[in-house]
Amino acid sequence: MNVELQLVKLEEREILSNLLEKYDYEFSQYDNRDVNKLGLYGYQYLDYYWTEKNRWAYFIIVDGNLAGFVMVIDFPEVDDRDTDFQIAEFFVMYKYRRTGVGKQAIFKVLDIHKGKWQLKRHPKNLPSVYFWDKVISDYTNGNYELVNSYPRTEYDDGTLADVFFFNS
Template sequence: MNVNLVEIQSKSRLTLENLFPYYIYDMSEFTGWGPTKDGHYDTYNPANLDIYWSSEEHVPYFILADNELAGFVLIRKYPVDRTVYDIDQYFILRKFKKQGIGKEALKQVLHLYPGKWQIRVLKENTGAFKFWLSAVSEIVGQKYVSEEDIDVDLLMNFIRFEVAPQTA
């Protein structure tokens, strides 16, 4: 399957906003978030995405699989340490899971942004943690650190590593 990253332009922002409730729904297994009385998962504020079109330290991408929308990845410089890239949000639609799309998209992200990286995973999300450890080890081998740390006020699993620029 052909996997591509496409930077999300502001004109396509609504598509990202439309995907977000599916992401929230997937995360509800670990966060306990429930739908509204109307049955919507809208526990996020779309204004929180504004920074992805107003700051050079935040970049949004759609993940395409054979030119079909398969998910998104939101990349940022970590607010606590701006020398570190951070996967702010990462989402693959269920239809595309377990096909290598998430791993391939990560490889492309890391190729575009060499340097220090971290990936934060909710402690309860053991499936995602296993995925990230596997994906990162395929790229950097055992040259990563996995540890618990605090993100704002939440104890999470952090995976930290560095990616060298690719030479031609």
């Protein structure tokens, strides 16, 4: 499988917005969010990816097919630690899960954006817990810090996030 990252262009905004709805629908089983009156979750920060610097949205492309996205920002998840980058959102469509696509995509993002990272995960999202534990451990050769239930990192359901700290 050939995995590539493609920077999302402004004219591809609607495609990313459509994928974000699928992502938010899936994630709502963990954070209990509701849709709005239009039946959408909406992503309030989407336009910032083309109007503010230090925001990067990438499509994950597998053998020429759209397989998901990765969104990177420089805003810290936790306010008491310095960071250069964090994964704002990450989504791989079901067809491509457990095939190594997600790992390859994350490795590519981390190689593009060298520096100090923070990564937040929802502890009830067990597939995500397994994925991030494995991927970050593999990428860093076990050289990372994980803080469970980090203060002031509540999801919409009130659950405190687990936060990784590592370098790329």
